[in-house]
Amino acid sequence: xxxxxxxxxxxxxxxxxxxxxxxxxxxxxxVYVVRNTGITPNALTISSLILALIGCGFFTRGFYHDVIIxxxxxxxxxxxxxxxxxxxxxxxxxxxxxxxxDQVADRIKEFAIYASLAYGYTRVYGxxxxxxxxxxxxxxxxxxxxxxxxxxxxxxxxxVAAEANNASDQHTAxxxxxxxxxxxxxxLVPFRGFLIGEQYxxxxxxxxxxxxxxxxxxxxxxxxxxxxxxxxIQYIKxxxxxx
Numbered sequence: 001x002x003x004x005x006x007x008x009x010x011x012x013x014x015x016x017x018x019x020x021x022x023x024x025x026x027x028x029x030x031v032y033v034v035r036n037t038g039i040t041p042n043a044l045t046i047s048s049l050i051l052a053l054i055g056c057g058f059f060t061r062g063f064y065h066d067v068i069i070x071x072x073x074x075x076x077x078x079x080x081x082x083x084x085x086x087x088x089x090x091x092x093x094x095x096x097x098x099x100x101x102d103q104v105a106d107r108i109k110e111f112a113i114y115a116s117l118a119y120g121y122t123r124v125y126g127x128x129x130x131x132x133x134x135x136x137x138x139x140x141x142x143x144x145x146x147x148x149x150x151x152x153x154x155x156x157x158x159x160v161a162a163e164a165n166n167a168s169d170q171h172t173a174x175x176x177x178x179x180x181x182x183x184x185x186x187x188l189v190p191f192r193g194f195l196i197g198e199q200y201x202x203x204x205x206x207x208x209x210x211x212x213x214x215x216x217x218x219x220x221x222x223x224x225x226x227x228x229x230x231x232x233i234q235y236i237k238x239x240x241x242x243x
Contacts, residue, residue, distance in 0.1 A: 003032060004032050010031075010087075015197060016195045016197040017179070018201035019195070019196075022197075023200070026082075027083040027086060031087045035091075039099050041085070042084070044080050045081070045105050046105070047080050048081040049109060050106065051073050052109040053112055056070060056115075057111055058070030059113070060123070061120055061123070063120075063124065067210060067222075068208070071203070071204065074113060075200065075204055078196075079103075081105075084102065089097075115135065117216075118212070133214050134216035137224075138219040138220040138223065141219070142219065144223075145227060193222055193224060194226045200224075
């Protein structure tokens with residue numbers, strides 16, 4: 001297996017299609033370039049944060065050409081953010097501090113991106129209370145979705161119970177019912193769970209056309225729907241696993 005293939009195997013999957021086909025091809029090549037250097041996963045995490053904050057500085061200016069520069073920097077920051085975890089898995093360099101830094105950096109970037117876009121918008125178009133309201137709500141649903149991603153419903157079965165239910169589980173897994181088929185098809189949906197890669201692609205798609213207000217509305221509405229959808233699906237999966 002080539003080194004690039006080994007690095008590719010370190011990428012977390014399944015993931016949204018935008019990350020899989022746009023961001024990961026770039027991030028695994030970045031890992032390939034830095035794999036034999038002294039660059040650490042934490043260094044990539046901090047670099048990603050710095051790039052995003054510089055990009056947000058351009059967002060605050062509000063003018064289109066500045067916003068585009070900021071957008072490019074923020075998109076590159078997400079590629080670097082993908083690479084930090086891949087490098088950690090490739091080199092087997094894991095630490096609780098590294099995971100904490102990654103989580104904190106992600107939250108800082110989210111706040112900075114939405115606040116700077118809203119501020120830049122008001123600098124160009126004048127004071128607008130609604131834009132701040134939309135940005136705040138969009139941030140709220142993103143933080144809530146991140147919280148959902150940190151928890152799992154139900155408890156793992158004890159080993160004895162798992163063995164006792166093994167035959168039943170295998171039979172259930174082979175059933176091609178409507179729910180299972182729907183879950184398989186969901187992987188092909190462009191915004192299947194509004195995961196972080198989908199959020200960054202939405203940022204790219206809207207802000208490239210200077211559509212700040214529609215972007216906030218899109219994130220708020222779709223994110224709000226996913227805040228309902230995700231726990232419902234988790235509950236259905238939990239019920240199915242206990243029957």
